[in-house]
Amino acid sequence: GxxxxxxxxxxxxxxxxxxxxxxDPISGHxxxxxxxxxxxxGPEFLTYFQNEAQLDKSGLPSDRFFxxxxxGSVSTLKIQRTQQEDSAVYLCASSLERVDNSPLHFxxxxxxxxx
Amino acid sequence: AQSVTQLDSQVPVFExxxxxxxxxxxxxxxxxxxxxxxxxxQGLQLLLKYLSGSTLVKSINGFEAEFNxxxxxxxxxxxxxxxxxxxxxxxxxxxxxxDKLIFGTGTRLQxxx
Numbered sequence: 001g002x003x004x005x006x007x008x009x010x011x012x013x014x015x016x017x018x019x020x021x022x023x024d025p026i027s028g029h030x031x032x033x034x035x036x037x038x039x040x041x042g043p044e045f046l047t048y049f050q051n052e053a054q055l056d057k058s059g060l061p062s063d064r065f066f067x068x069x070x071x072g073s074v075s076t077l078k079i080q081r082t083q084q085e086d087s088a089v090y091l092c093a094s095s096l097e098r099v100d101n102s103p104l105h106f107x108x109x110x111x112x113x114x115x
Numbered sequence: 116a117q118s119v120t121q122l123d124s125q126v127p128v129f130e131x132x133x134x135x136x137x138x139x140x141x142x143x144x145x146x147x148x149x150x151x152x153x154x155x156x157q158g159l160q161l162l163l164k165y166l167s168g169s170t171l172v173k174s175i176n177g178f179e180a181e182f183n184x185x186x187x188x189x190x191x192x193x194x195x196x197x198x199x200x201x202x203x204x205x206x207x208x209x210x211x212x213x214d215k216l217i218f219g220t221g222t223r224l225q226x227x228x
Contacts, residue, residue, distance in 0.1 A: 003158075004158075031214070033215065033216075035218075040124075040220075040221075041220055041221070042119075042121075042205050042218035042219050042220045042221050043159070043205070043218045044218070045215045045216070045217065048214055048215055050214075055214065056214060056215060059215075091158075091159070093159075103161040103164070104161065104216060106151075106158040106159040106160070107158055108157065108158040109158065
């Protein structure tokens with residue numbers, strides 16, 4: 001596709017449910033990032049992949065959050081036992097190379113609402 | 116700690132007036148600076164960036180930003196805004212030796228006719 005694709009666009013989960021958010025980066029992009037954007041806030045870094053390697057997961061807020069990119073393309077962010085504070089827009093972004101050498105392309109995000 | 120501060124959460128302005136959106140970052144030897152824009156119901160888009168060289172960088176739609184190392188600032192300016200510039204603007208910094216962008220909290224620019 002032409003851009004970064006995220007699905008679903010909206011997700012409503014009951015507290016305690018597990019959710020899986022999908023990101024299809026631009027074909028050939030090496031770097032992939034996940035960000036969390038709470039209402040009225042800027043995006044907060046969650047985790048970073050270079051190809052299939054997860055190089056930085058320092059932003060994951062708890063061990064309920066897990067991300068993978070097994071074949072170096074599609075990535076999935078999984079949240080187990082969702083809590084209300086997990087409600088946010090989850091953004092995926094990819095870049096051809098390192099961020100300083102090529103721009104970061106963002107998807108439209110998945111809006112997660114935990115009730 | 117590495118951080119980015121956008122002092123203004125909202126900036127209302129009339130069409131054709133000048134505007135400045137402020138951005139400051141915590142000091143570091145090596146930084147790369149970015150402005151992203153988010154139009155209503157759209158994803159974040161890169162507006163402009165400073166990597167090295169000339170401290171004044173410009174976008175194709177009339178915005179410009181100047182890297183000021185002594186003041187650790189990267190303010191965004193436009194001499195005459197349009198209604199279509201209404202959007203959320205995010206300043207972001209990549210610190211040397213890291214791969215992630217750190218974003219500010221955003222400034223909502225509202226342009227009135």
